Amino acid sequence: MQATGRLRGVLPGIIAKPNGNRSSDRLLIWLVVPVFIISILPILRLGFEGVMVGGVPSFDYFHDVLGNSSTWRATANSLYTAGLGTIISLLIGGAFAFLVALTDIRAKAALVFCFMIPMMIPPQITALSWVQLTGPSSALLNAIGMAPPLGSPQPLYSAEGIALLLGIQHASIVFLTLRANLRMLPREQIEAARLAGARGGRLWWQIILPLTSPGLIAGTAMAFVTALGNFGIPAMLGIPAGYQTLPTLIYQKLAGFGPSVLGEVSVLAMLIGAIAICGVALHHRLLSKRDYRLMGMVGRPLDVKLGARRGLVETALWTVLVAILVIPLLALFTTALVPAFGVKLTFANATFEAFHEVMFVQPSTIRAFQNSFVLSVGAAVTLVLMCLPLAYVMVRRPSNLTKLINLLVEVPYALPGVVLAIACILLFIRIPLIDVSLYGTLAIIFVAYLARFLVIALRPVMNSFTQLDPALEEAAQACGAGLSRRLRDILLPLAAPSAAAGALLVFLTAFNELTVSALLWSAGNETLGVLIFNLDDSGDTVLASAVAVLVVLVVIALMSCFQLAARRLPKGVVPWQT
């Protein structure tokens, strides 16, 4: 029986009808079609656009784009900022992961929770808050009389500024993967090394670091690919300085010339997609050489007693948190309180006017809140309803087809959001056969969200089906319950917590999303991300900050809900509680 279980794991494709259950085979077909339409068709359409000029296959666009020096400048800039940012992420995230996982510092839960906030805050808000923190117009620095003189340059409007914020934004990605890896580290392996005489530095360099290298590599690759596709930070910091990365170049081309440049943009999107795929491929290659199956009891691998240094380490960690989280948010908040941008904030002139303005006066803000709310709730609900049966079939009836789906759903999430947005424009600007255009409506953003966040909703549900004992379902089957009955009575109730968690995650991510909607919005169909970006772009920094503060509050409130619900959820569902 163990042998058959193993075999089923190894040879899922060969076992054509693992259960002779035809109703679930039919179910699969109904699921494959929408997944294919929303995940793959747009990407294929994008590729098609790049190699067709006026209806004939041609490499003219490739010639134009790859022959243009701005392309290569933007590529170099992208690689530089993403590379430097990844190093910063690795340093911050790595240090936090090792210290939290392996030492006896206190208040770990609070530390982890706060460390996760930067990841959940939309990048354009991160950028906005840091810009409010530094530079001559900083309300915070002005209020305490430490602002640099007017006319001095904003230090963040530079490649290094972009890299720094990318690094901070994605440090939690490194932290999460590395900590997951550290948690899987069996205690015996460390103990065996210590009994063999390894201590101190030797234990770290020869045992712990090599054993955690898969986590380090995975985290680094993910941080790099995410940084490469990041739009919010280089847009807010790079555009004012005339510094272009690939995503901002695509955005500017499209914003400047409209749909006529789609061919060129398609080639640019392929370029950025190719770099991202190289990153992922390198990561897989490195990982495949390191098949460290860790055997043994999983427990706390090490509990290094820091002793007298504990206070020092804790102070250092919290100081970093204050520096990368609290102070920028404080700067954002103070900017939202000033009566007009550049005015020195005092207790006398502090005002909630901006909040009042964005919440009750400006129709665009209210609309954007509504749009983002409708889009993210709609996407969350739709995706969960799709993912429950999809995850069921993928986990319980594995085949070559489900393995393929498993890879395909990753694509729209792994590709930079700009690429996905363009792909959606191309496919839905005039839907073939029915000749309807989604472009310029909320629907196109909605479809793009479905494609991009499908994997976020799918993974927790798959995770919970994987952890579910198959016997639970088989017992119901033996009791005479058919597929729909089993789904309703047994599987849905048991997967509900993870499905809810997946829905919350989708909501959280979609609510603040900018990259995809930046290209897809139209007048009346703004999202919150677009609104903040546009307000700041047009000089309404105070209003932008006020909206940003509101968004941050919503994010932290949602994360707190997660934290409170964490104990009731299956393991691995709450992203920062591995």
Added chain:
Amino acid sequence: MADINLSRITKCFGDYRAVNQVSLDIADGEFVALLGPSGCGKTTLLRLLAGFEEPDHGQISLGGQIMASPENNIMVSPEDRNLGIVFQSYALWPHMTVARNVGYPLEVRGLSRADQDRKIAEALDIVALGPYADRSPSELSGGQRQRVALARCLVMEPRAVLLDEPLANLDVHLRETMQQAFLDFHRRTGATMIYVTHDQAEAMAMADRIAVMDKGHIRQMAAPETLYREPADLMVAGFVGAGAVLPVQGVTVGSNGNCSVQLGQSSIKARICPKLADGLTTANAGLCLRPEDVWVTDDAPLRGQVDDCVYLGGRFRLSVRIGADQTLPVYANRRARIGDQVGLQVNDGWVFDRMSGEAA
């Protein structure tokens, strides 16, 4: 209740034949154990019966109705077979109370609320869990959970109850109590029971007949005492019970299934497998000796050297080496020093073909 017939059932996973040409007839009301080492195909066979797996060849029928027959394109799904199944992991639904867990088969069948309640109460009484009806499964101990699973089988009045290593997750003390619970259940309900286990003691204690499986085949199907006294081949002899199989020459077949064989310098009286007695060659004959068949006596002609001595409580188990590489486990009343020479008197033995079944 119904009798079960499997005829030449084969099930492959890729190139691997998990169940290979297995035929099996189980009578109505019989308690049959499927016994074998892990990976032998016993759980796959059970899952084929339950309908969770579809056979590649062969035919399964239940009370005369064909349940699966790929040749005729018949495959009755598990939900339509009316078989109860008890899993190693209990498979109780954590979001339902004990009563709802037990009553679920009735709920699916659409029984009236009152009928459901009555049957649930009856079933819970049989497994002595009446007072636990409103608890959640997580509040029960392992043994109690397994009894809930049993009650869930009971309410649906299944044609047979399949048990997949139901005691593997329980500790030793609880296992004996639960074995008794299964036996009581079997006597009270008269249900056909098919019990998968790798623990021979469990199988011997409960089953009317045991099918010993290895590498997808049934090696022998017999009553426990037959299996122990008269193993059909080397695998069964080694897997069931303690003892040793020694290659022997000079087999002289007597009457009534008796024979005498030459072991070292002494001649031993033993029983012989009819197949071998009728057969042409005894070149591959093996002598199966159980520890209780051999007594340690100082003046016996068969001598051996004590290799090991383990106290079992009440008696000692000695490993005695005779010849170059043959070791016999024997029981003794006194401790022996390692290296001692002892005499062995063999009172009984079973002679069979050591190569039987190896070709398959």
